[in-house]
Amino acid sequence: xxxxxxxxxxxxxxxxxxxxxxxxxxxxxxxxxxxxxxxxxxxxxxxxxxxxxxxxxxxxxxxxxxxxxxxxxxxxxxxxxxxxxxxxxxxxxxxxxxxxxxxxxxxxxxxxxxxxxxxxxxxxxxxxxxxxxxx
Amino acid sequence: xxxxxxxxxxxxxxxxxxxxxxxxxxxxxxxxxxxxxxxxxxxxxxxxxxxxxxxxxxxxxxxxxxxxxxxxxxxxxxxxxxxxxxxxxxxxxxxxxxxxxxxxxxxxxxxxxxxxxxxxxxxxxxxxxxxxxxx
Amino acid sequence: xxxxxxxxxxxxxxxxxxxxxxxxxxxxxxxxxxxxxxxxxxxxxxxxxxxxxxxxxxxxxxxxxxxxxxxxxxxxxxxxxxxxxxxxxxxxxxxxxxxxxxxxxxxxxxxxxxxxxxxxxxxxxxxxxxxxxxx
Numbered sequence: 001x002x003x004x005x006x007x008x009x010x011x012x013x014x015x016x017x018x019x020x021x022x023x024x025x026x027x028x029x030x031x032x033x034x035x036x037x038x039x040x041x042x043x044x045x046x047x048x049x050x051x052x053x054x055x056x057x058x059x060x061x062x063x064x065x066x067x068x069x070x071x072x073x074x075x076x077x078x079x080x081x082x083x084x085x086x087x088x089x090x091x092x093x094x095x096x097x098x099x100x101x102x103x104x105x106x107x108x109x110x111x112x113x114x115x116x117x118x119x120x121x122x123x124x125x126x127x128x129x130x131x132x133x134x135x
Numbered sequence: 136x137x138x139x140x141x142x143x144x145x146x147x148x149x150x151x152x153x154x155x156x157x158x159x160x161x162x163x164x165x166x167x168x169x170x171x172x173x174x175x176x177x178x179x180x181x182x183x184x185x186x187x188x189x190x191x192x193x194x195x196x197x198x199x200x201x202x203x204x205x206x207x208x209x210x211x212x213x214x215x216x217x218x219x220x221x222x223x224x225x226x227x228x229x230x231x232x233x234x235x236x237x238x239x240x241x242x243x244x245x246x247x248x249x250x251x252x253x254x255x256x257x258x259x260x261x262x263x264x265x266x267x268x269x270x
Numbered sequence: 271x272x273x274x275x276x277x278x279x280x281x282x283x284x285x286x287x288x289x290x291x292x293x294x295x296x297x298x299x300x301x302x303x304x305x306x307x308x309x310x311x312x313x314x315x316x317x318x319x320x321x322x323x324x325x326x327x328x329x330x331x332x333x334x335x336x337x338x339x340x341x342x343x344x345x346x347x348x349x350x351x352x353x354x355x356x357x358x359x360x361x362x363x364x365x366x367x368x369x370x371x372x373x374x375x376x377x378x379x380x381x382x383x384x385x386x387x388x389x390x391x392x393x394x395x396x397x398x399x400x401x402x403x404x405x
Contacts, residue, residue, distance in 0.1 A: 006205075008268070010154055012195045015310050019404075022368055026390035034285055040150050041195035044202045045342065059194040059329040060282045060311035067314045070374040098157055104205040120161035130140065131402045132266045133278070143403070146287055147330045175285050179337045194329040220281035233292055239340040255296035264273065267401045269289075 002130035004033040006123070009135055012041030014055040014076040015069075020135045021081035028089030037123040038114065039096040042135075044103055046095070051079060051111045082113065092126070094118045137265035139168040141258070144270055147176030149190040149211040155270045156216035158250075163224030172258040174231040177270075181230070181239055186214060186246045195222065217248065227261075229253045272400035274303040276393070279405055282311030284325040290405045291351035300360030307393040308384065309366040311378075312405075314373055316365070321349060337368045343373040352383065362396075364388045 005027040009020050020042075022036045038046055045055050054073055060066065069076055085091045095110055095117045107117050140162040144155050155177075160170045161180065173181055189208055204210055207210050220226045230245055230252045242252050275297040277391055290312075294304045308316055314327050324343055330336065334369050339346055355361045365387045377387050 005394075008154070008158075010151065010194070010270075012198065012201070016280065018372075019278070019309055022390050023278075023394075026394050029391065030394060039154055041193060041198075041201065047202075050200055053200065056198050057313060058281070063282065063311075063326050065320060065323065066282070066311065067317075067373045067375065069372050073140075076372060097215050102204050102211060103202045105202065120157050121164065124140075124158075124161050124165060127266075129266070131397075131399070132268050133402050133404045134268045135280075135404050141342065143289070143293075145286065145405075146328070147336070174289055176328060176333075176336065182337075184375075185335055188335065191333050237288075237339050237346060239335045240337065255292050256299065259293075259296050259300060262401075264401070267403050269403045269405050 002128040004035055004127060004130035006035045006127035006130050006132045007135060008037045009042035010039050011135060012045035012055055013058050014078055015057050016068060016135050017042065017045065018076045018081065019080035021078045021085060023133065024087060025081055025085035025088060025093055028085045030090050031089060034085065034089065034091040035123065035126045036091065036093045037096050038093060038101040043099045043105060046111050046114055047105060047109050048111045058079055076122065094123060137263040139170055139262060139265035141170045141262035141265050141267045142175060142270060143172045144177035145174050146270055147180035147190055148193045149213055149224055151193050151270050153191065153211045153213035154178065156213045156220060158268065159226055160216055160223060162173060163220045163226050163230065166224060169220065169226040170258065170261045171226065172219045172230060172231050174234040175263055178230060178234045178240060181246050182244050183246045186205035190248065214247065229258060273397040274305055274397060274400035276305045276397035276400055276402045277405060278307045278309060279312035280309045281405060282315035282325055283328050284343055284348055285327050286405050287312065287315065288346045288351065291348045291355060293403065294361055295351055295355035295358060298355045298361050300340065301359060304355065304359065304361040305393065305396045306361065306363045307366050308363060309369040313365060316381050316384055317375060317379050317383045328405035335357045364393060367387060
């Protein structure tokens, strides 16, 4: 089977993007190709004017008695981790064309960490029979 | 390995159901079998009296500075996409019997897009070693 | 390919932990090895002082018209299901060292259901090319 790790990024909070970026970096460090499809709120977070902003935390963080990140949300440096993953190995970031339509986001509005634009079929074809992780 | 795409639908918001439906439609268009297990809030959304309603968006949509769907939530036509997926190929929708118990939902309350009822073991056996995506 | 089922637990709500535990129990009952990486809000929920508490439900449960669990949130006994999974088969629970740093949680603060501590590389190596499910 394909040894690619394939991630569908749907969520746009710093904690989930961090979880995704660490998976990508781990796989890249093991010389595995990584394909990332960026959809919906993740796509929205990848806009140039938003990607460096404080993206907040998941709903789970609002629960009574939940811990807070040491150093605050800003300390969850998911973007640095994702950039490192791209330096470590073959990590392709694809903006989902369907989500671009739904949210009205053009390719020119996205951060250059996005490599190209494409649809589900492109992503599934690249993923072949490798692992797919939806985050 | 199996070339089936296997989806566990847990979430009941329109955006996540749309992400799931587009994955299902993409795989079906590539002649891949698709097995869908519908659990918890997705199952709740598949009730006949709710499936055509406005199901809202994910928590991430509430973040400061997040974009809004062009045309509003109603424009996210996940159900039409899922119905199209079923027309395109072999897409089976299984209602999770455990979640039916937890939420007190009977098979008769579900939309006919659900094919049958079953448990985790049935789903895992059908999934074999194909990709599993939890949404 | 590997027949292991590999779960990344990110979420700390009772409903998602229940979905994860039932997948683990189903796979264990089929004699499949199960590797679980516990991150972020799931890790936070695995603290000894929190694991028996009411962990609440997902954001989706707050939607207008959503059903409520029969018997309330307390009736979603995810921990019992996860313990059963560990009795049924080979289920390994790994605390994510990166998340321990982010949230300031030491191994000694975690419930004994956690077997050990490790990073993404450890998890990906154990997962090999088996299914990975992010919950």
